Every structure is written in C-alpha cells, then in structure tokens.
Amino acid sequence: MASVWVRRSGAGHPEAMAVLAVLLPVLVMLAVGLWGLDRGGMWRDEGVTFQVARRSVPQIWQLLHSVDAVHGLYYLLMHPVLAPHPGEVALRLPSVCAAAATAGIVAALGVRLCRPRVGLWAGLLYAVTPMTGHFAQEGRSYALVAAGAAAATWLLVRAMTVPPARTKARTWGRAASRDWWAYGAVVAVTCLLHELAVLLLFAHAGTLALARVPARVWRAWGCAAGAVVLALVPLALVSHAQSAQVAWLPQPGLGSVARLLAAFTGPAWLVVVPHLVLIAVALRRPFARRGELSLQAVALPLMVVPPALLMTVSQFWPLYDDRYVLYALAGAPLLAAAGAERLVSLLPRLRLTVPTGARVTLIGVLAVTLGFAFQLPLFRLDRTPDHRADNLATVSATAGRELRPGDPVLFLPSIVRRSALTYPNGFRGVRNVALSAPGPSSGTLYGQEAAPSELRRRLSRLDHVWLVAEPFATRPTWTPDSPTERLKLTLVEEEFVPLQEITRGGVTLRLYIRRPPRTA
Incomplete structure (x- = not known):
C-alpha cells in the first residue's frame, strides 16, 4: 500500500x-x-x-x-x-x-x-x-x-x-x-x-x-x-x-x-x-x-x-x-x-x-x-x-415618490414587505392594512397578518388602497394558498378599481380606488 x-x-x-x-x-x-x-x-x-x-x-x-x-x-x-x-x-x-x-x-x-x-x-x-x-x-x-x-x-x-x-x-x-x-x-x-x-x-x-x-x-x-x-x-x-x-x-x-x-x-x-x-x-x-x-x-x-x-x-x-x-x-x-x-x-x-x-x-x-x-x-x-433578481432600494424609492403619509398599503404576497423592512424610508408614515404583529415580536420574517375577517373590516373603511405586489401576484392565473392573501385579491378586485400602476425593481405598485356604488 x-x-x-x-x-x-x-x-x-x-x-x-x-x-x-x-x-x-x-x-x-x-x-x-x-x-x-x-x-x-x-x-x-x-x-x-x-x-x-x-x-x-x-x-x-x-x-x-x-x-x-x-x-x-x-x-x-x-x-x-x-x-x-x-x-x-x-x-x-x-x-x-x-x-x-x-x-x-x-x-x-x-x-x-x-x-x-x-x-x-x-x-x-x-x-x-x-x-x-x-x-x-x-x-x-x-x-x-x-x-x-x-x-x-x-x-x-x-x-x-x-x-x-x-x-x-x-x-x-x-x-x-x-x-x-x-x-x-x-x-x-x-x-x-x-x-x-x-x-x-x-x-x-x-x-x-x-x-x-x-x-x-x-x-x-x-x-x-x-x-x-x-x-x-x-x-x-x-x-x-x-x-x-x-x-x-x-x-x-x-x-x-x-x-x-x-x-x-x-x-x-x-x-x-x-x-x-x-x-x-x-x-x-x-x-x-x-x-x-x-x-x-x-x-x-x-x-x-x-x-x-x-x-x-x-x-x-x-x-x-x-x-x-x-x-x-x-x-x-x-x-x-x-x-x-x-x-x-x-x-x-x-x-x-x-x-x-x-x-x-x-x-x-x-x-x-x-x-x-x-x-x-x-x-x-x-x-x-x-x-440581481430584484432591487429593494428601487422599490422603496418608488414608494417614497408615490405614497403619502397615511396612505393604506397592502403587500401581496406578504413577503413583498421585505422592501419596507430593508429600506423603511420610502414607506414611512403609511398604514400597513394587513399587518397584525411585526416580524421581531411575532417570530416571523415579515410579520403576522390579520385574520380574513379583521382584514375585511379594515378594508371596508377605505376609499383607496395601494397594492405593492410581485408581478406574478397580479396575474389572473395566480391562486395564493393563504386565506388572507386570497381575500386581498378578492376584495381589491370586487370592491376597488385600478387607477394607476408603476413597476420598478421587480415589484408592481398599483393604486386602487373604491368602486362607485351601483345605481338602481
């Protein structure tokens, strides 16, 4: 040997x-x-x-x-x-x-x-x-x-x-x-x-x-x-x-x-x-x-x-x-x-x-x-x-130009919240409609979201909402597994109409306004 x-x-x-x-x-x-x-x-x-x-x-x-x-x-x-x-x-x-x-x-x-x-x-x-x-x-x-x-x-x-x-x-x-x-x-x-x-x-x-x-x-x-x-x-x-x-x-x-x-x-x-x-x-x-x-x-x-x-x-x-x-x-x-x-x-x-x-x-x-x-x-x-696959700084900068303090925001799916967590300045002062508990206190990466019933109640009070979404989430063929994510899609499609859309850094920002009530 x-x-x-x-x-x-x-x-x-x-x-x-x-x-x-x-x-x-x-x-x-x-x-x-x-x-x-x-x-x-x-x-x-x-x-x-x-x-x-x-x-x-x-x-x-x-x-x-x-x-x-x-x-x-x-x-x-x-x-x-x-x-x-x-x-x-x-x-x-x-x-x-x-x-x-x-x-x-x-x-x-x-x-x-x-x-x-x-x-x-x-x-x-x-x-x-x-x-x-x-x-x-x-x-x-x-x-x-x-x-x-x-x-x-x-x-x-x-x-x-x-x-x-x-x-x-x-x-x-x-x-x-x-x-x-x-x-x-x-x-x-x-x-x-x-x-x-x-x-x-x-x-x-x-x-x-x-x-x-x-x-x-x-x-x-x-x-x-x-x-x-x-x-x-x-x-x-x-x-x-x-x-x-x-x-x-x-x-x-x-x-x-x-x-x-x-x-x-x-x-x-x-x-x-x-x-x-x-x-x-x-x-x-x-x-x-x-x-x-x-x-x-x-x-x-x-x-x-x-x-x-x-x-x-x-x-x-x-x-x-x-x-x-x-x-x-x-x-x-x-x-x-x-x-x-x-x-x-x-x-x-x-x-x-x-x-x-x-x-x-x-x-x-x-x-x-x-x-x-x-x-x-x-x-x-x-x-x-x-x-890289996306640029969170670009998303935050775009949000900073379009969003105003107090604007309600939905993240779809919730992982898109990573841009706000990494570069919070662009989202400063906005209302995170679906968030129930932040990530650090809930032991999650992106925070814990509200139950569907609570989310429905929160959205019912809004006359407009910004959707921050992955491009795939805005396609008709996408079906989320989470009930909360499904409700986000259902409510914005049934109760709101899109008014404005911007795509930057691999993420889509879309402004929805409440659908006018139907007349008899």
Missing part, C-alpha cells in the same frame, strides 16, 4: 516566494470584492440578512424555531457586525474577507501540494472567477462556507503530512491529533453555516480513497466526520421541518451541469475551453505515488463530488442550487494550475525552449490577467444595482 503521509512540500522553495504566492491572490480578491461593493441596493435574500441580523439575539433565536434555521449561525455572526453601522458595505464586507481568505487558502494548497507558482496561479484563478466575485459581494453565508471548506481541506492535507525525520513520533502524534480535532471543528462550523456543506465530507473521503490511505488515517478521519454528523443532527431535524422554504427549487438537468461547469471556470467560452484543457492535462497524472499526496487527489473530489451528489439527490428531492456548492469551486483553479505546470514540465521532452522559472510564473500570471480582462464586462454587469 502506498503511503499517503506526505512530506512537507515547499521545503526546498524559498519562503518568500511561497508567502508571495499566497499573499498576492488575497490582495487581488480583496480588490475584486471591494470594487463596487456599495452598488446602491440590496436584493431579497440580502434584505432578509439585513433585517434579521439587526434583531436581538432572543428574537433571532425565536425566529429560527419557525423559519430559516439553516442560516441561524450566520445571522448570529452578522448580529455584532451590523450593530455599529448597519449598511450595505457592512453587510457584504464579511463575504469579501471570506472570499479573500479562500483565495489565499487555495494558493496555499497549491504551494503545499505542488510548488509556489502553482499556488499563485490557482489563487489568482480563484480570485478572478466571476462566480467568486459575485458571492464575495453578497450578504449571505456562501462565501463564508467556501472559506470554511477551503480551511478544512487545508487541515485535512496537514493532518496527512508526514513529519520530518528529526521529529519525535510522540510529539508528531500529538500534533496530528490536534490537526484532526481542528479539522472536525472547522467542518462542523462550516456545516452549521449551511448544512449542505456536509457533502464536503464525501469529497474528503474521495481524497482519502484516491490517496490509498492506511487504516489509521481512515479511523482518525472517521472519528472527526462522525463528530461533525452528530453536531449537525439537531439542525438537520429542524431544517427538515422547514423544507417548504426550498420547495421552489427545480429538478436539475444537463443544463444545470453545463451552467455550473461554466461558472466554475468562467462563463466566457474563450475562458472555459482553456480551463477544461488544463484540467484534462492535470488529470493525466497519477493520483497517488509513494510518499506523495497529489494535488489531483485533493482537488478533483472537491470539485466534482459535492455538486454530483447534490444533483443526484435532487432528482428525487430538489435541493440543488449553484450557490449551495460554491465551496466546490476551489478544486477547479487548483486543477487548472496543475495542468499548466504539467504542460511546462513537458516542454523539455518536446525539445522546446523552456523559459526560466520566473518567466514561467510571469507568463502564467499574464494569462490569468488576460482571462480577467476578457471577462471584465461580466464583472461590471454584476456590480450594477439591477443585476
């Missing part, structure tokens, strides 16, 4: 080069993440983070018992972040920092498993991938999950590293034990940030299988993985009871695979094709050699296993969305960088002139820069306010 206990890669390389290979991707990712960070509006998911994380800790805890338990730890972590100066920059800054940390860890993996220039190329590729830049600027947990997964992968590799010959076995045994404990703790926290990160354990099992580890390594990893699963059971039980939240997810198909592959390598085909070629070149190398843990054995399961498993499960129980497997992206730049290094190593065999090491490194950096320049329009588009 080949040994997987690898010696420290990089021992023969200058430390300065290794540090630079890690630091440069971090700085590039920070620059990409901070560019256009305050784009002028939050979208619906960010709005949920913004309003929930500003509640008190007991109120957040109360909410998690009924909805959004899967994001509970993230909300608790964001609570102190948003407390001093709540705003778009503060909301997104943790994601930027997490993405920068991930780029650095990807680079560090390349340095450790291969050589500094491979780490540099991999880290830079990660930093300039549009999917990375997109989630680096979202006030959600996905960039933090990606950072946790990368850190856990680093700890896995570290725990599988053979000590130098001069290190005493007992001393190294204690250090290895600490590494496995750290690995389990990091994976557990990552899974608590989003439970579908548990698929990372299957990817790491694939790494151990490809590396042909001895039984003692499987036992150590199995103990850590078992502890993670036990820690995750309570969250899994609670979130399963809240699974209606993801009922909108479709069953993935071949199109989902193609889109994810393009997202992992870069959506532009002139970037996708070279990536795929380099990955194919990298995979021609054996996964395990005696005394060596290959980069391929680490990167390939990380890139393939979580998305493949989630798509397979989603054929029966749809759970797949590309953001849920963002953490798997880290494997793609590692493989592409390893493929580039493999091509460089083949040049002497082809009797071609081989540039010096510094020139090879520079050529790789320039190639990454060219790929970034080619995809620059995608980055610019992603930083426009209206590129």
Whole structure:
C-alpha cells in the first residue's frame, strides 16, 4: 500500500516566494470584492440578512424555531457586525474577507501540494472567477462556507503530512491529533453555516480513497466526520421541518451541469475551453505515488463530488442550487494550475525552449490577467444595482415618490414587505392594512397578518388602497394558498378599481380606488 503521509512540500522553495504566492491572490480578491461593493441596493435574500441580523439575539433565536434555521449561525455572526453601522458595505464586507481568505487558502494548497507558482496561479484563478466575485459581494453565508471548506481541506492535507525525520513520533502524534480535532471543528462550523456543506465530507473521503490511505488515517478521519454528523443532527431535524422554504427549487438537468461547469471556470467560452484543457492535462497524472499526496487527489473530489451528489439527490428531492456548492469551486483553479505546470514540465521532452522559472510564473500570471480582462464586462454587469433578481432600494424609492403619509398599503404576497423592512424610508408614515404583529415580536420574517375577517373590516373603511405586489401576484392565473392573501385579491378586485400602476425593481405598485356604488 502506498503511503499517503506526505512530506512537507515547499521545503526546498524559498519562503518568500511561497508567502508571495499566497499573499498576492488575497490582495487581488480583496480588490475584486471591494470594487463596487456599495452598488446602491440590496436584493431579497440580502434584505432578509439585513433585517434579521439587526434583531436581538432572543428574537433571532425565536425566529429560527419557525423559519430559516439553516442560516441561524450566520445571522448570529452578522448580529455584532451590523450593530455599529448597519449598511450595505457592512453587510457584504464579511463575504469579501471570506472570499479573500479562500483565495489565499487555495494558493496555499497549491504551494503545499505542488510548488509556489502553482499556488499563485490557482489563487489568482480563484480570485478572478466571476462566480467568486459575485458571492464575495453578497450578504449571505456562501462565501463564508467556501472559506470554511477551503480551511478544512487545508487541515485535512496537514493532518496527512508526514513529519520530518528529526521529529519525535510522540510529539508528531500529538500534533496530528490536534490537526484532526481542528479539522472536525472547522467542518462542523462550516456545516452549521449551511448544512449542505456536509457533502464536503464525501469529497474528503474521495481524497482519502484516491490517496490509498492506511487504516489509521481512515479511523482518525472517521472519528472527526462522525463528530461533525452528530453536531449537525439537531439542525438537520429542524431544517427538515422547514423544507417548504426550498420547495421552489427545480429538478436539475444537463443544463444545470453545463451552467455550473461554466461558472466554475468562467462563463466566457474563450475562458472555459482553456480551463477544461488544463484540467484534462492535470488529470493525466497519477493520483497517488509513494510518499506523495497529489494535488489531483485533493482537488478533483472537491470539485466534482459535492455538486454530483447534490444533483443526484435532487432528482428525487430538489435541493440543488449553484450557490449551495460554491465551496466546490476551489478544486477547479487548483486543477487548472496543475495542468499548466504539467504542460511546462513537458516542454523539455518536446525539445522546446523552456523559459526560466520566473518567466514561467510571469507568463502564467499574464494569462490569468488576460482571462480577467476578457471577462471584465461580466464583472461590471454584476456590480450594477439591477443585476440581481430584484432591487429593494428601487422599490422603496418608488414608494417614497408615490405614497403619502397615511396612505393604506397592502403587500401581496406578504413577503413583498421585505422592501419596507430593508429600506423603511420610502414607506414611512403609511398604514400597513394587513399587518397584525411585526416580524421581531411575532417570530416571523415579515410579520403576522390579520385574520380574513379583521382584514375585511379594515378594508371596508377605505376609499383607496395601494397594492405593492410581485408581478406574478397580479396575474389572473395566480391562486395564493393563504386565506388572507386570497381575500386581498378578492376584495381589491370586487370592491376597488385600478387607477394607476408603476413597476420598478421587480415589484408592481398599483393604486386602487373604491368602486362607485351601483345605481338602481
């Protein structure tokens, strides 16, 4: 059986080069993440983070018992972040920092498993991938999950590293034990940030299988993985009871695979094709050699296993969305960088002139820069306010221009209230006709609505009402499940007539006035 206990890669390389290979991707990712960070509006998911994380800790805890338990730890972590100066920059800054940390860890993996220039190329590729830049600027947990997964992968590799010959076995045994404990703790926290990160354990099992580890390594990893699963059971039980939240997810198909592959390598085909070629070149190398843990054995399961498993499960129980497997992206730049290094190593065999090491490194950096320049329009588009599914700031601004203090407002469905909760200035002074109790006190995201009888009584006193609705809610084919929502539709259609309509930011504002009484 080949040994997987690898010696420290990089021992023969200058430390300065290794540090630079890690630091440069971090700085590039920070620059990409901070560019256009305050784009002028939050979208619906960010709005949920913004309003929930500003509640008190007991109120957040109360909410998690009924909805959004899967994001509970993230909300608790964001609570102190948003407390001093709540705003778009503060909301997104943790994601930027997490993405920068991930780029650095990807680079560090390349340095450790291969050589500094491979780490540099991999880290830079990660930093300039549009999917990375997109989630680096979202006030959600996905960039933090990606950072946790990368850190856990680093700890896995570290725990599988053979000590130098001069290190005493007992001393190294204690250090290895600490590494496995750290690995389990990091994976557990990552899974608590989003439970579908548990698929990372299957990817790491694939790494151990490809590396042909001895039984003692499987036992150590199995103990850590078992502890993670036990820690995750309570969250899994609670979130399963809240699974209606993801009922909108479709069953993935071949199109989902193609889109994810393009997202992992870069959506532009002139970037996708070279990536795929380099990955194919990298995979021609054996996964395990005696005394060596290959980069391929680490990167390939990380890139393939979580998305493949989630798509397979989603054929029966749809759970797949590309953001849920963002953490798997880290494997793609590692493989592409390893493929580039493999091509460089083949040049002497082809009797071609081989540039010096510094020139090879520079050529790789320039190639990454060219790929970034080619995809620059995608980055610019992603930083426009209206590129997300909706823009709550635009809705609030439109409401501020049209609504007057005291105007009655109906939100249809009630989740459209998120614009008023995220940007309340545009709705200041209006009357929320259907609201019975606000979200923080009722333990709900958007507040508790009045019973149909009470809503009917309130609307009977009005001569006009503003309807703030999702576009689908104004279509004749839409039938809501909630009795209160059905009553809203019935009353505005039977007792009111539309007078004015404005559509902005993915939401429709429609003014209704009471229908004149019929004459005999």
